[in-house]
Amino acid sequence: MSAPARSRPRSILLADCDVYYVQLARMADPEGAGRARLLIVGGSAESRGVVCSATYEVRKYGVRSGMPISRAVKLCPQAMCVPVPRELTTRKSEEIVEVLKRFAPDVESASPDEAYMDLTTTMETVYRGRTLADVAHMIRAAVERETGIRVSMGGGTSKLVAKLAVEPAKPRDGSGGDGVYVVAPGEEEAFVARLKLAEIPGIGPKFQEQLAKRGWFDVKDVVAVPREELERALGERTAEWLHDVARGIDDSPVQQREEPKSMGCEETFPRDIMSDVELERELLQLVDRVTSDLREEGYAARTVTVKLKDSDFTLRSAARTLDEAITTHHAMAPVAKELLKQLRRKRRVAARLIGVSASHLVRGTIEGQLALFEDERAARETEKQRELAAAMDSVREKFGRHSLKLGMLPEK
DNA sequence: TCTGGGGTCCTAGGACCC
């Protein structure tokens, strides 16, 4: 089905930043976070947030990323807690990708702290005669020298193997990693066979549970299962995928992410909110942020989604797709308000989180659309509103994001 | 111990069109 003509093995690297947010927090505040051996990044000790990253010293106390901060500080009360430096995150990630692009034509930024590179052709031309590990060391040194960020490099013939190779690459005390680990062509299956299923990307908690019910915990358990049995247990698609990854097979290409699919903002309140008025106020601030992000990145959106997380953690969402893509607060606000009302009509309990997201993104704004229905016309952006929004953007650019607040502006 | 915020991708059902 898959597997086109057997082609030459690829040379893939994954550059993965070591405790990225710890490195960033230290960079942002060298005197404070920079000096704290015991450091937790994610939010203040009182916040309702979770640990985004923590130093290895803090991890010795049992602190893990994803853990509520409130719990983490109980495990390690001496630790310093700082928020994620968001702006620095984006800036540094872009800097890193720029360095990587000098070494490989194809760079795929998979997350702020990870990027894949396909060096297949480069290894046969520019780096002819050198090993992939050797080249990885060179790239790693360049990234640290030019951005100040330490990365580890996993390498292999696929993204899957490169990703799995990053773990042993990490230079942690006692692990023996020197920052680079490359799985040689032909060694993929043996390398993957040592792992637990939970270590495979894509096998999360729910899937693990499903597999454990059949007594499958390790990769080798699945390798031993006949394909037909996998299909009966998991369905065709999932079975094929699992069959392949358990043997270290992954054909997915390294692809530059061209365009984002959605842009959104969400907020967990310090305390749950019951009041519709308050919820709407929070909603409109998020709409303001999302629309200004859209304009900043040069996108317009056709679909607006509002989501609520109720106090009992039930997550609900409502969406509406418009005929015309929009970019302004003026156009998005009435749609978002209506969606919120819809959600509140269905279930009126205190809310813990509210979120707004824009999807169905198109580049720029669409001018001169076809005739619209009356109610669509009301939501339609006028040129004047776009100008106003652009004016707001430039004020914010000069004086900062919070220099203009909603309510300071006329609606029309 | 009380569970973030930014995303991507997948599924399933219904509407609608041909």
Next chain:
DNA sequence: TCTGGGGTCCTAGGACCC
């Protein structure tokens, strides 16, 4: 008169990743 299937778009929910 009744039966049908495929394709696309939309919505809601959920798993997963870092």
